[in-house]
Amino acid sequence: MSDSSALPAVLFAMDPHHLPRLFPAPVRARLASCYRMPDGAAPVPEASGGVALADAEVLITGWGCAPLTAEVLDTMPRLRAVLHSAGSVKAHVTSACWERGLLVSSAAVANALPVAEFTLGAMLLAGKDVFRIRARYAAEHRLPETGETASLGNYRRRVGIIGASRTGRRVLELLRPFDFETAVHDPRLSAPDAAALGVRRLPLDELVASSDILSVHAPDLPSTRRLLDARRLALMPDGATLINTARGALVDTDALTAELSSGRLSALLDVTDPEPLPPGSPLYGLPNVTLTPHLAGALGNELERLGAAVADEAECLRAGRPLRHRVVRADLEHSA
Incomplete structure (x- = not known):
């Protein structure tokens, strides 16, 4: 049996209301097989479920995530990737993320x-x-x-x-x-x-x-x-x-x-x-x-598809493979 404490750590940064819908048990199980998992989420990254901010290597973001400013990133010195479980990353991925060379991915394709x-x-x-x-x-x-x-x-x-x-x-x-x-x-x-x-x-x-x-x-x-x-x-x-x-x-x-x-x-x-x-x-x-009241995008059971897309990216990252849906800074000039 592997020691879970040796796994890289993940934190969730989003409105906690969305966490169980985006990451129901089957998707969480996929993440837990290769990452140390927290038990909750918050708009601003915070320690959760035994995962310390200083240990976090991957940040999984979603609707409600606060801007990832330099001050926020200073609390996560080991962070190397931001995986977004929704579409646009413009609201929370700041210039500080790019300056630190963080990998960024989005579930926009799934949405x-x-x-x-x-x-x-x-x-x-x-x-x-x-x-x-x-x-x-x-x-x-x-x-x-x-x-x-x-x-x-x-x-x-x-x-x-x-x-x-x-x-x-x-x-x-x-x-x-x-x-x-x-x-x-x-x-x-x-x-x-x-x-x-x-x-x-x-x-x-x-x-x-x-x-x-x-x-x-x-x-x-x-x-x-x-x-x-x-x-x-x-x-x-x-x-x-x-x-x-x-x-x-x-x-x-x-x-x-x-x-x-x-x-x-x-x-x-x-x-x-x-x-x-x-x-x-x-x-x-x-x-x-x-x-219609903004119904076209992912909602209800379609939200699990977004979480699954993030799990795909997390598995790529863990295995050392390129992210499939990487976002680069230049993309944001022409995308949502």
């Missing part, structure tokens, strides 16, 4: 999967105008007439993807078995990468103007704020649907509200700006708008 699945479902339903027709069905208690469904269907429906991010790429993969025509806009996507994805690259205005369904998967950066402004929203074809599972700030809410209030477009919005929308927003009551 992209449910977002992409949610988006695919929304696209398939949007192609048949399910949400608007459902509202009319509830109000009028009748089946739609043939003329009312003539423009519906998903055969060769044109889908535009804004952002070849992890989620955007996964959406493109999920769309392959279907008879959609797909195109993408991403200024950082090369021609060879687009060819590998099997998708056309288009300038943003052309993508917006040619898409029956437009889905947003770009990061929230200064350069992408209100990327879909009044001018670009006006380019969308009559009857088109906007799907946003990225960040609300990428769309001009006032301009979108005007377009949707006219009935010209439809939308499924899992994120908005602000979030939530104020109680008086007309978007709550429009039959051509479906609002």
Whole structure:
């Protein structure tokens, strides 16, 4: 039997509410097989379950983690890696982490999967105008007439993807078995990468103007704020649907509200700006708008997938293998 005290030590830095959902017993058992484990979590790293701050070699972070400042890192002189059990690391990985040469990893790839699945479902339903027709069905208690469904269907429906991010790429993969025509806009996507994805690259205005369904998967950066402004929203074809599972700030809410209030477009919005929308927003009551409260990302039993992704990285680290989902400082200029 191995001596557990000889194992490298791990600490959890996150809101303790999330710990049992991200790391249920099977995932904790994987970690415990190669690391000395604490019994709790805290937003600021603290000694727990016999694991001293000075002993911690790996910090597993999550939602609610406080910024890892130089002062915080000074308490963990043996720390060599920060493994994040969620998406973006921008809120807690500070310049001090990079200056100390810490390895950083994120479970963003695992979180992209449910977002992409949610988006695919929304696209398939949007192609048949399910949400608007459902509202009319509830109000009028009748089946739609043939003329009312003539423009519906998903055969060769044109889908535009804004952002070849992890989620955007996964959406493109999920769309392959279907008879959609797909195109993408991403200024950082090369021609060879687009060819590998099997998708056309288009300038943003052309993508917006040619898409029956437009889905947003770009990061929230200064350069992408209100990327879909009044001018670009006006380019969308009559009857088109906007799907946003990225960040609300990428769309001009006032301009979108005007377009949707006219009935010209439809939308499924899992994120908005602000979030939530104020109680008086007309978007709550429009039959051509479906609002969901930030449901697309990992939740419920999907959280275990994030914890499992961290366990994968922890095992790589213990075995001396490269991290599979390493984040480097330069990435953060172009990612969420």
